[in-house]
Each structure stands twice: as structure tokens, then as C-alpha cells.
Amino acid sequence: MKKSKTAGKKIVSKKIKKARPTEVVPPNKGIAPAGDVGLAEAGKRTRTVPLLRGMKDILPREGAVWLRMHETAARIAQAYGFSYMETPVLEEAALFIRSIGRGTDVVEKEMYVFEDRDSTKVGLRPEFTAGVARSYIGHGLHTMPQPVRAWLYGPLFRHDRPQAGRFREFHQFNCEILGERDPILDAEMITVAYNFLRDLGLATRVDVNSIGTREDRERYIVELVSYLRTKRSYLCEDCKRRMVKNPLRVLDCKEPACAVVIETAPQIIDWLSDASKNYFMKVLEYLDELSIPYLLRPTLVRGLDYYTDTVFEIYPEIETTAPAAEELPASSPDEASGAAAIGAQSALGGGGRYDLLVEQIGGRPTPACGFAIGLERVATLLKRDTSPKEKEGAQTRKIYLAQLGEQARRRALCIVEDLRRSGIFITHDLSKSSLKTQLELANKNGSSHTLIIGQKEVQDGTIIVRDMESGIQEIIDQRKVLSEVEKILKTV
Numbered sequence: 001m002k003k004s005k006t007a008g009k010k011i012v013s014k015k016i017k018k019a020r021p022t023e024v025v026p027p028n029k030g031i032a033p034a035g036d037v038g039l040a041e042a043g044k045r046t047r048t049v050p051l052l053r054g055m056k057d058i059l060p061r062e063g064a065v066w067l068r069m070h071e072t073a074a075r076i077a078q079a080y081g082f083s084y085m086e087t088p089v090l091e092e093a094a095l096f097i098r099s100i101g102r103g104t105d106v107v108e109k110e111m112y113v114f115e116d117r118d119s120t121k122v123g124l125r126p127e128f129t130a131g132v133a134r135s136y137i138g139h140g141l142h143t144m145p146q147p148v149r150a151w152l153y154g155p156l157f158r159h160d161r162p163q164a165g166r167f168r169e170f171h172q173f174n175c176e177i178l179g180e181r182d183p184i185l186d187a188e189m190i191t192v193a194y195n196f197l198r199d200l201g202l203a204t205r206v207d208v209n210s211i212g213t214r215e216d217r218e219r220y221i222v223e224l225v226s227y228l229r230t231k232r233s234y235l236c237e238d239c240k241r242r243m244v245k246n247p248l249r250v251l252d253c254k255e256p257a258c259a260v261v262i263e264t265a266p267q268i269i270d271w272l273s274d275a276s277k278n279y280f281m282k283v284l285e286y287l288d289e290l291s292i293p294y295l296l297r298p299t300l301v302r303g304l305d306y307y308t309d310t311v312f313e314i315y316p317e318i319e320t321t322a323p324a325a326e327e328l329p330a331s332s333p334d335e336a337s338g339a340a341a342i343g344a345q346s347a348l349g350g351g352g353r354y355d356l357l358v359e360q361i362g363g364r365p366t367p368a369c370g371f372a373i374g375l376e377r378v379a380t381l382l383k384r385d386t387s388p389k390e391k392e393g394a395q396t397r398k399i400y401l402a403q404l405g406e407q408a409r410r411r412a413l414c415i416v417e418d419l420r421r422s423g424i425f426i427t428h429d430l431s432k433s434s435l436k437t438q439l440e441l442a443n444k445n446g447s448s449h450t451l452i453i454g455q456k457e458v459q460d461g462t463i464i465v466r467d468m469e470s471g472i473q474e475i476i477d478q479r480k481v482l483s484e485v486e487k488i489l490k491t492v
Contacts, residue, residue, distance in 0.1 A: 052168075053162060053168070054159075054160070054162040054167050054168030054169070055167060055168055055169050056167050056169065056376075062379065065379050065382050066375075066379060068200070068382070069173070069200065069375055069378060069379065069382075070153060072196060072199050072200055073151070073153055073173040073196060074151075074153075075199075076192060076195060076196050076199060077151035077175060077192075078425060079420045079425040080149075080175075080188065080192050080420075081149050081427060081428070081429075082149040082150060082151040082175055083149060083150055083151070084150070084151055084152075084153075085132070085135070085150045085151070085152060086152065086154065087125070087128065087131030087132060087134070087135055087152070088125070088131070089124060089125055089154075089155065089157075090122050090123070090124060090125070091122065091123060091125055091130075091131055091134070092120065092121070092122060092123070093111070093113045093121045093122055093123035094121070095123075095130050095131070095134055095361060096111060096123055096125070096126060096127075096130055098360060098361050099129075099130035099133065099305075099306055099357055099360060099361050100126070100127070100130065100305060100306070101246065101305030101306075106126050106127070106158065109159070109160075110126060110158040110159050110160050111123050111124075111126050111158070111159070112124040112126075112157050112158075112159055124156075124157035125156050125157065126156055126157060126158045127156060127172075127372065128152045128154075128156065128172060128174045128176075128372065129174070129176060129306070129354065129357065129370055129372075130306075130357070130361070132150060132152070132174075132176050132178070132370075133178070133357045133358045133361055133363070133366075133368070134361060136148065136178050136358060136363065136366070137358060137361065137362060137363035141178070141179075142179065142363075142364065142366065145441075146178075146179030146180050147177045147178055147179040147180035147185070147431060148176075148177070148178045148179050149175070149176070149177050150175070150176050150178075151173070151174065151175045151176075152172075152173075152174040152176075153171070153172070153173050153174070154171060154172070155169055155170065155171050156169075156170055156171070156172055157169055157170075158170070166374075166376070166377075167376055170374060170375070170376050171374075171375040171376065172349075172372045172373060172374060172375060173196065173349075173372070173373045173375060174370060174371065174372045174373075175189065175192055175193070175370055175371055176368065176369075176370035177189065177368060177369055177370065178358070178366055178367075178368040179366060179367070179368070180367060180431045181353075181355060181367030182430075182431045183279055183280075183282035183283040183286065183310075184282075184286055184409065184413065184430050184431060185369055185430075185431055186283045186286075186309070186310040186352070186353055186369055187283050187286030187287050187290070187292075187413075188286075188413070188430065189351060189369050189370060189371050190206055190208070190283075190287060190292060190294075190312055190371070191287075191290055191292060191417070192371070193206075193312075193314055193349055193351065193371045193373060194206060194292055194314060195417075195420075196373060197314065197348060197349075197373070197378065200378065200382060201382070202316060202348075202378070202381055202382070203316070203317040204314050204315060204316055204317060204348065205293045205294065205295060205314070205315055205317055206287075206292060206293065206294040206295070206312055206313070206314050206315075207294070207295050207296075207297040207300055207312060207313045207314075207315060208283075208284070208287075208294050208295070208296060208297070208300070208310065208311070208312040209268070209269070209296065209297050209298060209299075209300035209301070209310075209311050209312070210268070210269065210272060210276060210277075210279070210280035210283075210309055210310055210311070211248070211268055211301055211302075211307060211308065211309065211311055211352075212268065212271070212272040212273065212276040212308070212309060213273065213275075213276055213308060213309070214308065214356065215273070216268070216271055216272050216273055216276055217248070217268070219271050220266070220268045220271035221247050221248065223266045223271065224247050224248070224250075224251075224265060224266055225243060225247050227265055227266055228243050228247065228250060228261070228265070229243075231261045234257050234258070234260070234261050235250070235257070235258055235261060236253065236255045236257060236258055238253070238255075239253050239255070239258050246305070248301045249301070250262070251265065251299040251300075251301050252299075252301055252302075262299055265299070267298035267299075268298065268301070269298055276309060279309060279310075280309065280310060283310050285410075286410065286413065289410050289413065289414065290413065290414065290417060294312075300312070300313060302350060302351075302352060306354040306356055306357040306360060307352045307353065307354050308352075308353050308354060308355045308356055309352070309353040309355070310352045310353045310369070311350070311351075311352035311353075312350055312351060312352055312371075313347040313349070313350035314347060314348050314349050314350060314373075315346070315347055315348065316346070316348060316381060346377060347374075348373060348374060348377050348378055348381075349371060349372055349373035349374055350371065350372065351369070351370050351371025351372060352369060352370075352371075353367070353368070353369040354368050354369065354370070355367045355368060398446070398447055398448045398449065398488070398489065399426045399427070399447060399448070399449050399450070399451065399485055399488060399489070400426065400427045400428065400438070400441065400442035400445060400447040400449070400450045400451070401415060401416060401426050401427070401428040401450070401451045401453075402428075402435055402438035402439060402442065402450055402451065402452045402453075403428075403430065403438075403452075403453050403454070404433070404435045404452075404453070404454040404455070405454055405455040405458075407455055407458045408453045408454050408455055408457065408458050409430055411453055411458050411478075412428065412430060412453055413430060415451070415453070415463075415478070415481060416428055416430075418481075418482070419481070419482065419485060422482055424482070424485055424486070424489070426451070426485070427441075427442070427445050427447060429441060435452070435454075438450075442468060443468060447468055448467070448468055448469065448488070449465060449466060449467055449468060449488050450465075450466045450468055451463055451464070451465060451466075451481065451485075452464040452465075452466055452473075453478075457475075457478075461477060461478050461479075462475050462476065462477060462478060463475070463476060463477075463478050463481060465484060465488075
């Protein structure tokens with residue numbers, strides 16, 4: 001039987017009509033057709049993967065500012081004798097839980113914790129110090145000459161509420177000193193943090209306090225909780241919870257109602273032992289000697305459990321030369337309005353002494369202190385001017401500064417600072433009190449010359465310059481130290 005040609009055409013026509021799409025479909029799956037219409041249609045089908053909330057990109061236009069911060073951090077860390085180190089981004093979650101404390105907001109609310117494929121509970125590091133302490137124990141750094149000085153720079157992670165200058169991935173510059181307890185080291189840490197920001201062109205002030213020893217705090221907490229119970233109805237819900245789990249954290253609350261309660265709360269300084277008070281007074285005396293601007297703030301406690309004795313935070317002064325918000329390089333809406341929000345109430349960094357941490361995570365009792373600077377907030381405040389703020393050039397560590405006696409140690413601290421401001425870095429260890437030990441360290445460091453200052457030299461306004469090879473010593477006026485050091489550096 002012959003098929004009708006007309007019938008065949010009708011059947012084909014029906015198939016075409018059924019197959020006709022309601023919109024243009026690319027001829028090959030996943031490949032957009034050429035032409036404006038095709039690109040527009042392809043755009044409807046391609047979902048842009050957004051930046052995760054609380055994360056940020058450092059864009060090329062911001063790169064100069066971030067490089068400037070890194071170079072300044074490296075330069076000042078070298079000037080004060082710190083060695084660079086790194087710790088893993090991922091650690092066992094137990095490390096942070098044991099060190100930071102279960103009752104803290106970091107552990108309870110902000111840590112990124114998950115199970116690895118081998119069922120190990122791990123966490124992204126929320127701070128550097130616990131990892132440094134773990135490394136100090138695990139690699140036997142206590143067998144090295146003490147104290148161990150380390151600086152770190154890199155990203156950290158907290159699932160915090162994103163806001164101006166605060167992200168879920170953020171960056172810090174840290175310095176840590178482990179293995180020695182001395183108020184001059186606390187003052188030196190504050191000085192390094194303050195000078196890092198000053199060298200970047202930021203005017204800041206230091207808020208400082210002492211939270212004493214564990215025993216001091218236990219006595220104070222009894223009094224604080226007794227007071228807070230009488231004001232419980234005025235506290236926010238978080239502080240009602242903190243009052244039970246971690247009462248000191250109530251003092252750090254920024255809620256207006258809680259701030260009123262905190263103003264009339266007992267002050268921890270009144271509950272310190274005589275030894276703790278004397279230690280803190282020495283720290284302040286060193287800061288006075290160095291003309292570091294500071295403010296005593298009795299409610300300052302810091303947010304982590306491992307702190308003891310000296311604690312401090314650094315704030316921008318109102319006159320800080322920050323660009324207007326609209327001038328800032330912004331990589332997210334959260335940062336676009338950052339400059340206006342980061343003011344005198346937003347800490348750029350902080351730190352203090354943490355003598356209990358190493359023992360707390362399984363090591364031997366080890367005194368330590370350190371600080372952290374939040375680089376996102378610093379970057380927000382910085383101008384786009386990337387010109388260097390200090391004299392640059394090759395630095396040598398061929399000169400050692402030795403001191404003997406308390407007055408000499410104070411003067412030595414100022415000499416180190418004066419030389420550093422002139423772009424000259426010398427080796428020193430102000431925590432050592434034995435001249436013999438310091439001369440041995442000078443030899444180990446390969447120093448060609450040692451500057452020696454004792455009580456007599458402080459009174460006479462002189463300093464001894466010793467040639468380490470020949471043993472010949474020369475006495476010069478302290479006012480000529482800079483020119484003498486420059487002359488030595490030209491010849492070595």
C-alpha cells in the first residue's frame with residue numbers, strides 16, 4: 001500500500017509542533033549559542049557562586065596596604081629579636097577548648113569544629129597562641145635558650161557576626177615570648193605592638209590592667225558574682241549566662257545596660273596580692289620610661305581564660321588619620337562602611353601575660369606573654385599612602401647591648417628604642433641580669449662589638465664599647481651611641 005505524501009507531511013508537522021520549545025534552547029547542553037540573545041539566555045542558567053558571608057577578598061587595589069603591613073611586621077619583629085614561625089590552620093579541637101576555655105564565646109559560639117574522615121574532631125584555628133604553646137611543648141623548645149621569641153602572621157577563623165572590621169576569616173600579626181617571667185618583657189610586648197601601629201602612621205593609646213594570679217581572681221570572682229546577683233535583672237541574657245560560667249566576661253560586655261552595671265562593679269585591682277601589685281607597678285614604670293601613652297582600665301579582662309597578670313588592648317585615637325568610608329577599598333558590603341564604624345571604641349589588638357597556658361595543655365609550668373593585632377581593622381584605618389615610614393636598608397646584628405642592674409636595664413631599653421627609630425637594630429636580651437651570660441650570648445651571635453651599660457655608666461652618662469675580638473674597651477658619651485654604632489656598622 002502506498003503512503004500518502006500529504007499524510008506524511010502532516011505527521012512531520014505535528015512532531016515539529018510538539019517539539020517546539022517555549023524558549024530558545026542551546027543546541028548543545030552547557031554551550032551557549034553565539035549572539036546577544038544566546039548570551040542573555042545562558043546568563044539565566046548560570047548561577048554565580050557568591051562570596052561566603054563573613055569572608056573577604058583582598059583585591060589588587062588593596063594589595064599595597066597589606067604588603068605594607070606585612071613588611072612593617074617583619075621589620076619590627078626583627079628589630080626586637082623575634083623569629084618567624086607558623087602553625088597549622090587546622091588543629092585538634094581539644095587544643096582550643098582546653099586553652100581558651102569552655103565558658104568563652106569563642107569556644108561556645110564561634111569555633112569552626114567538624115569531624116575529619118578518621119573521626120577526629122578538628123577545628124580551624126580561632127587564634128595563634130594555643131598553637132604556639134602546643135608547638136613549644138611538642139618540639140621541645142624549652143631546651144632552647146630561654147626565652148623563645150616568635151612572631152606569626154596569617155589567617156584565623158571565627159563564626160562571628162560579621163561587622164565593620166570583623167570577618168569570619170581574619171588576619172593577625174602576633175608576637176609571643178615563652179620561657180621567662182619579667183615585667184620588662186610585658187612592657188616590651190606593649191611597646192612592640194604600639195610601635196607597629198605607630199610605624200604604620202596610626203596614633204593609638206594603650207588600655208592596661210592586671211588580673212593577677214589564679215588565686216587573686218578566685219577571690220575577686222566571689223565578690224563580683226555576689227555584686228552581679230544584686231543587678232541580675234539589668235543584665236543582658238548573655239551576661240546572665242556568663243555570670244554562672246565565666247563571670248569575668250561580664251566586664252567585657254558592650255551592651256549599654258550592662259555597661260551601667262559594670263561601672264559600679266568591684267575592681268579587680270583591689271583584690272590583687274602584694275606580689276601581683278608590685279609586678280604590675282614595675283610594668284607601668286617601664287611604660288613611663290618609654291613614654292608609651294596608656295590608660296588604666298579596671299574592667300579590662302580580655303576574652304580568653306589563659307591570661308594572668310598584665311592584660312592590655314590598643315585603641316585608635318580620635319585624631320587617627322583614617323580615610324573616609326567611601327574612600328576605602330571595599331571587598332564586601334560589610335567593609336564598605338568600615339572606617340566610620342571603627343573608632344575609639346574598637347580595639348585594634350591586645351594581649352598580655354599567660355603563665356598558665358603551657359601547663360594547661362600538658363606542658364611543664366612555663367611563663368609567657370604575647371599580643372595579637374587585627375589586621376582587617378588596621379587596613380581599614382590606613383591611608384593608601386604606601387611610602388615607607390622608616391629608614392630602610394640592610395640590617396646587621398653585629399652589635400650586642402649588655403646591661404647590669406635595674407637602672408641600667410631601664411636605660412638600655414631606651415637605647416634600643418632610640419636606635420630602632422633611627423633604623424638600626426641591635427641584639428639584646430633585657431631579661432638577663434648576668435653580664436657574663438650576656439657576653440657569652442654576644443659571642444654566640446657572632447657580634448663584633450658589645451655595648452655595656454651598668455649603674456656607674458647610667459650615673460656618668462657614658463657607655464662602654466667592647467671589641468669582642470681584641471677585648472679592647474672604649475668609654476664614650478651616651479649621646480654619641482648612634483654615631484658610634486653607625487661607624488661600627490660601616491666597618492664590619
